[in-house]
Amino acid sequence: MRLRLTPRDTSYFDLFAASAVHLVTGANLLAEMLGADRATRKELNKRMAEAEHAADDATHTIMRRLNQTFVTPFDRDDIYDLASSLDDCMDHMDEASDLMVLYKVDELPARVSDQVQVLQRAAELTAEAMPKLRSMESLQEYWVEINRLENQADKSHRKLIAQMFDEIADPIHLMKLKEIVEKLEDAADAFEKVANTVETIALKES
């Protein structure tokens, strides 16, 4: 246990919590997009861009504070990693959303909605976990569950890719779908990275 020379700066916790709330918005927008028609998707994609901007602002606020303050509630590097990986979750979801619109892909394979459900669940768990960084209590369940989800997502992703290569004969269509599906997988990986960083922080504090 490390010495604390000053009271902890609590505002980082609020900023992380705010950042994670945008992830819930983003994952829910992705879920809505799956069943939507092209025009609605465009509309939802705009709202995704807004959520991404809001998340970006939260990240910048964290980074600016980090660069200008001396005392931080936990390791500077861990704060940096946590902010970056939360930002990555949003970026990958936003990129997936962009590609759905850009590539004018109408129908997505059924398994894609499994991927998006994992992202929704991961986002909710992350949003619930962030406020707990203050007390460092009951965080273990969170990172264990995220790791379980990510393993499941990984298996599902691999099956989906194999299925797409078996079933889709048009190479250009395959290229489009593959890229979207991979961005969703990147988002799932980024949620795992967030959970690993939280685990690192909790271990150092224990």
Place this chain on the structure above:
Amino acid sequence: MRLRLTPRDTSYFDLFAASAVHLVTGANLLAEMLGADRATRKELNKRMAEAEHAADDATHTIMRRLNQTFVTPFDRDDIYDLASSLDDCMDHMDEASDLMVLYKVDELPARVSDQVQVLQRAAELTAEAMPKLRSMESLQEYWVEINRLENQADKSHRKLIAQMFDEIADPIHLMKLKEIVEKLEDAADAFEKVANTVETIALKES
């Protein structure tokens, strides 16, 4: 403001400036390659490889010094990040150049020259900014302008990708072009990373 126990080691500034000059060379070579025939492209690609080696040497010199000295003009991690991201700019431009030759792509879509112009402008701005790290003065314009350029490049990149998927029927040709265009986009992202690192350094010093 941090205490300075010794005079600043100025040579880092010279090394960063030298590194950025290679980026100007690289971006200009890319611009020349666009309109060139296959044989000339091969020649230009060799000169790109030389520029990449020179930039690589500059990076190694910075890293070696960083590992062997105790006092640095600003945060070790920021020096490391700045050297790495300057190196990434060059690597991505070099990769794009390599692919143009390797894939024997004769004609590139018109918008690719917009991408390369952004890289030329970003390289010039970066080369102008590096010597200013010494005084930390008037750097804000630089990072604001790079961010503006990168946003513009990003939009242009997205339009280009959409257009390529609409217009190119040959999937193998599409794969080739897409990879080249993405390397150019990676280079633009790397220039933004350089600017963000400079912003971080300037904020810490202010």
Place this chain on the structure above:
Amino acid sequence: MRLRLTPRDTSYFDLFAASAVHLVTGANLLAEMLGADRATRKELNKRMAEAEHAADDATHTIMRRLNQTFVTPFDRDDIYDLASSLDDCMDHMDEASDLMVLYKVDELPARVSDQVQVLQRAAELTAEAMPKLRSMESLQEYWVEINRLENQADKSHRKLIAQMFDEIADPIHLMKLKEIVEKLEDAADAFEKVANTVETIALKES
């Protein structure tokens, strides 16, 4: 030369050595897979997954120790980088192995076995180098040789990609092979990253 306040914690060296031994296993499994039929490949891919799990456990042990101890035999960040890049070598080899099975690719271009031979040699050199971290002696040959190997691998990789684009007419088959070949190249890059980290550590200690 830095002051040592306590005896060095030797167990990191054992963990790095153990981690590198899994890389030898992984590279050898890849070599066996190349000539194998589909059923045998599936079997070998399972053993690769086991090697990947074992390597993962070694990495986690290193990371946990790193987060919970105060005194480390060399820079915390370098220990972190070394553990991460060893882990990346394994991950990329495992991904290549997975894709061979997932994509049901029967025959691979002849040059792929050159790539895998480089990985086998790099893994052996890495496994030989890790125990030398204790004394920091005769490590230079290792990183020089890895860099030489990686340059050679890079050239061979580029020729292979050019050849594949020239010779493979089926775009979906090309997509599959390209992804496998790129994972192998990522693994070679990761071995170079390990060697660069070792060089950094050695320079700091000298």
